[in-house]
Amino acid sequence: MLSTALHTLRTRWATFVGGFTALSLGVALITVMGLALASAADTPERRPQRFAAAPVVVQGQDTLTVPTPVGDRTHRLARPRPVPAATVTKLRRLGTVVQDRSFPVHTAHGPAGLVGHPWSTAAYAPYELRTGRAPKAPDEVVVSGDRTRQGTRIRTTTGTVRVVGTVTTTGSENFEDAVFYTDTRAAELSPHSPRLVVEADPAAVRAAVGADAGVQVLTGDARRHADPDPDRDSRELTAMNALFGTAGGVSAFVSVFVVASTSAYSVAQRRREFGLLRTAGATPGQIRRTVTLEALTVGALASATGCALGSLGAPRLAAWAVTEHLAPRWFTIGDHTWPYHLAFWTGLLAALCGVTAASWRAGRTAPTEALREAAADTRVMTRGRLLLGTALLLTAAVTLALALATDPGELLRRKTYTTRPMLLITATALLAPLLVRPLTRLLTWLPARLPGAAGMLVRENTATGARRTAAVAAPVLITVALAGSLLGATATIDGAKAAEARARTTADLVITPAGPDGFDPATLRRLRAVPGVEISPSASSAVYALEDGTALVRSAATAAEPGPLAATTRIPLTAGRLTDLDDDSIVVNTEWQQHTVGERIDVWLGDGTRKNLEIAAVMPTGTGDNGVLLTPRNAPGAPADRIDARLTDGTDPATAATALRRAVHPTGGTVRTGDAWLRATHPEAARTTRAGFLLVLGIALLYTGISMAATTAMATTDRVRELAALRLAGATGRQVLRLVAAEALTVVAVGALLGTLVAALGLLGMHGALALLSVPAPLAMPWAVLATVTGACAVLATVSALVPAALALRRGAARSAGVRE
Incomplete structure (x- = not known):
């Protein structure tokens, strides 16, 4: 069996190229995502930045801890408390006490993200004067970095200030764009002071603080908790893990989907070959083992190739995540081995799962199949595929109904509207052979009635070759459905939030700081x-x-x-x-x-x-x-x-x-009309969510191109005799190519229509949830994106069909010329 499988791979390599490429890319993506997730788990201990040179930092209560029967539960407070005045009085007896104040500085036309501080805290970063002097007047400032020169006047929302000096950090990288005021002016601009620096012995400071509720004494590496936004790294890592986890899950789903679709069509295409083997005495078990060995061989090679590609792609993904501010600046890919094992065995399992059903179907091939001449599909679906597709469809419907009845808000969560469409996509793809015939006849109803035979041939070829049509339409279905479901869900939720805000706002004017x-x-x-x-x-x-x-x-x-x-x-x-x-x-x-x-x-x-x-x-x-x-x-x-x-x-x-x-x-502050404020603050999906969805859609479109190119090339190669018959019937080469292109576009239209239907059904469920939650919101279908994706699929399908057809016609013309000579 192994020798037969290897011989088949060598002689029919074009049949396995699509599955090999799709699986290797899927394994590569899983490797990349696994390496990224493993590296994110190895978070390095963050060093103090803002107070790297401070001896002791005392910080007021900034967390809420509540004891429960299963342990303490903690949340960061929305409004941290300042250090109590009595505690500050005791600390002043120990040494110098410097109050820290951090506040945003907004300029008319300058850079964003400026942070103001009192000058007395500059030495604790530490910052050192590079040029000029310290600020002495209320309108004087010292700035960090080299974007502003000494003597420059800066127009801020709190008045015009003059730069009298510049500083650089010596303890760590440039982590902020600082603007230092005099201590008095900083206290006017930011009366709230949640922390202070004490120049005294840490043990004495702890003794002075005693049991004051929630007051923290920070020394050593613990001083990083006093840095601005100390939870930023953990938030970014959590968002990045969700992004890469979703992309990795979609990669695994789409790779299995593509491999299974390609394998099923490959087995259907080789039924005469299997019939000859049965005629020669091969048992059903031998046929199944041959198909399985082919898949395992291709799966092992593809998985190994994917792991190698993933090792090259992971550092580039990490650099992209840092550049797009989706990951902390220190994030890099570490040295881990388990992601390679996970990706390799997942790829091999995906190949095995994708071919399991096809191998059983191959084993049931009767010896009489070797005598078949008709290319029409007499039985477009197996009983198992019909039962599985129906079960998944019912599962999708029942779970949606339960969610609407019990917890409609669950349908608005990102994890739900990201994963739920996959169930409906799989069900529709499994049932697609039942749907393609009525859809193709509907789409080609008018062309078939126009003068000429082209419309009739397109209708009959796509309808009778239901398996071929379903196999080519499947990747279009998944791409259009994902694009419509994911982007449509975010657009619908954004529209619902905007409608909710519009219904609640009756103010004539809205003022924001x-x-x-x-x-x-x-x-x-x-x-x-x-x-x-x-x-x-x-x-x-x-x-x-x-x-x-x-x-x-x-x-x-x-x-x-x-x-x-x-x-x-x-x-x-x-x-x-x-x-x-x-x-x-x-x-x-x-x-x-x-x-x-x-x-x-x-x-x-x-x-x-x-x-x-x-x-x-x-x-x-x-x-x-x-x-x-x-x-x-x-x-x-x-x-x-x-x-x-x-x-x-x-x-x-x-x-x-x-x-x-x-x-x-x-x-x-800014004064706007109510309508202008609503337009300016129109809710939009989080940047990481949009980046994740674009990554997922990019993966889906990539797989679509691979699967369509492979399946269409396989289908066109198998139709050489049919194309030759059209030439013998009097069709010119251009007419044959136009027919092939028209068939490809019809198949893409079928897939796009099914994908749009799947997306619409999912969005209708979300629309129903919003209605139950008393939120007026229109159904937002991203038609422009769907048109773009469908157009890209149409171009890919047309090129993938025309190239092998043109080559087949050229070979046929060459043979005809040889015969005439």
Whole structure:
């Protein structure tokens, strides 16, 4: 059997090229993703940056820890607490105490991402003066890097400043673009100081801090927890793992899909060959073993090739992830072996799974198949394929119905709308041979009635060769379906969030700050003094609650006065009244475990304070961003980060907008109309999600090209006698090629139609979930992307069909010329 399998591979190599290429690329991608995930797990210990030269850093409480029966549960606080004043007094007795302040600096036309600090903290990075001197006046600054020269004036949202010096870091890489003010000016710009540096013995500092709740004394490598955004690396790694994990899963799914499709068509194409072997005395078991040995041989070679390609591609992927800010700057591929084992054996298993059904079908080939002359498919589907396709289709329908009935919000989660379409895609692909005949007859109904025989031939060739049509249409189906499902899901959710925001916003004008520090009390007083305008400031915070006594859940919170909020915002409610909200109550949504009006619940506020609040009203879950509503007193320290303004009767909108802009000008706020604010803040999918989907679609399109090229070339090569018969019947070479191209385009249209149908069904499920969640949202089908993908598939299919057909016609013409000579 092995010698027969090797001989078949040598003589029919073109039949196995497509599967070999698809499988090797799939293994390469799995290798790359595995190496990336393994390298992400080996996170190096991050060294301190902002306080690399500080002896001791004392930081106020920034985490909430709640004991539960199964252990402590911890969440980072939305609003860290400052070090208590009494503790600061004790620390000053030990040595010099320097308060740290970090705040964003916004310029009119300069670089983004500038961070302000007091000058006294520069030595703790450490920064050293390269040119100039330290700042002495409120309008003087020192900047890091070399983008700004000494003497330059910078126009910021808090006033124009003059650069009097530049600094460079000596302890680590340039991790920020710093702007240093005098200590007094920095305290004016950022009164909040969550941490301080103490120049004293660490043991004495710990003794002075004692048991103060939540206060941390950081020394050595632990000082990195005082760096800005210390969780950034872990967030980026989590997002990167999700991205690469999804891409790796799709790679495995598509590679098995392509290999199985190619194997099934290859076996159907070789039925006469198997019939001859049966006539010569081969048993069904020998036929199955031959096909399996062919697949294992190709799978082993393809897996080894894929591992080699993956080792070359992984460093390039890591560099791309760092460049696109999808991974930390230190991320590189490490020295790991288990991803190679995983990829190799996964590839071999994929080859075996892809050929299992085909081998059983090959073993059932009757000896009489050797005598068949007709190329028409008499039986387009096996019983097992029909049962499996029907089972998967029913599973997709039942799980969708259960999700809609029990937890519609689950359908809006990224993991769900990424994986769920694959079930429906597989079911449709398995049942495709049953669907291609009616679809091809529908698509070719008009061309078949036009003068000439071309339309009729296209209809009959694609309809009678149902297996060939289904095999070529399958990769088009998966690509179009993935493009429509993934991009359509994100577009639908984005549209739902935008519609939700539009329905809730009734303000005439919306005012937003220049940075995350929000509006200060002085700005709020100036805004309230504007005649003819009623304002409703709101602040972003968070609350924490225990569910089932073991899970500490964080919910976004909006703090606002209920009266002005009701006047400028339309809050949807399922129970209760917004006007009942006070300092002793809370408005929750139906996603909360406890959501009955009048019920009291224990929560922890954004600064970690525990409170028992009464539920005043309940909002619908919506798209998951409704969060909770609180009064400002229950969001201590949270600055107003949005102000909705309503104009009283008779107030001129232009005059009011000008007065509001004048009031926020010192802090750099922006005044927009309600519609302009909605357009500017239109929700969009996260950058990592878009990058992941584009990577997945790139993989799918690559596999589509490989599978279509291989399957179409196999199908065209097998039709040499048919094409020769058309020439003998009087068709010219160009007419034959036009016929082949028309058939290829028809098959692509069938696959695109099935893929669009699959995507539409998935999006209808999501649309139903949004309707159950009381979110008005249109169904967003990415028609432009679908047209682009279908066009690319059409070009690939046409080229893949025309090239072997032209070569076959040329060989036939050469033989005819030889006969005439």
